[in-house]
Amino acid sequence: MAKAKETVSRTLIVALVLSIVFSVVVSGAAVMLRPAQIQNQNLDIKTNILSAAGLLEQGASADEIESQFEQFEVRLVDLDTGQYVEASDVGVQDPMKYDMYKAASDPQMSTNIPSSEDKAGIKRRPNVAKVYTMSENGEVTRVVLPIHGYGLWSTLYGFISLEGDLNTVEGLGFYAHAETPGLGGEVDNPRWKKQWVGKEVYDGERADPKIRLVKGGVSADAADKEHKVDALSGATLTSRGVEQLVNYWMSERGYAPFLQKLREGEV
Secondary structure (H helix, E strand, O other), rough: OOHHHHHHHHHOOOHHHHHHHHHHHHHHHHHHHHHHHHHHHHHHHHHHHHOOOOOOOOEEEEEEEHHHHHHOOOEEEEEOOOEEEHHHHHHOOOOHHOHHHHHOOOOOOEOOOOOOOOEEEHHHHHHHHEEEEEEOOEEEEEEEEEEEEEEOEEEEEEEEEEEEEEEEEEEEEEEEOOOOOOOOHHHHHHEEEEOOOOOOOOOOOOOOOEEEEEOOOOOOOOOOOOEEEHHHOOOOHHHHHHHHHHHHHHOOOOHHHHHHHHHHHOO
């Protein structure tokens, strides 16, 4: 009987030791791999920014993507005032390390959106956003803005790129979502995304954004067709979500104050 108890004790001790060893190995591997994971995440974001801006070269290597991305200046913007803020104001040293989506979950760094105004379905909006600009001879030639909002099944995360007039769409793309493949998932379809190129966010008065996704498609003689894009076939709610999230982020509650100050040379 004593021998049996001794055998059980040894088994438990061995199991405990092995558990500790494996835990240390797994934790160590996670720590070691973390820098590589962060680097890959940053590369993916840069790839999607370049793609939205129409600058991504097919088959570009990681080094080429990094080199292309150096054309952009990364800044942080107070969405209420439209003014640039320093990275240190939000607790980081490098603007690229600021996570506006994490900030949106912090009541101290975000603003609650009343349901009547929450067209994008995001509930809270970060007070500070990250923007990417390109300039030539002191003039802004393009700006890429992060956007997100709810579709049918998921929150879509992406970027919209505007030309130097800060009105004409240069490209749009989503890098994360869980919409239905073949329906709402067609937001990834290059042919659909191509329709956005050349569309105008605002009218001549640069008032509220005018983007509309049209069920059945945009006819050649449609009124205000410069603001209209074909809706996704069979994906009414995803289409509505995309329309509303784009218009939300281009409105006074989103990037409009920043874009206006950028046009006037006040930032």
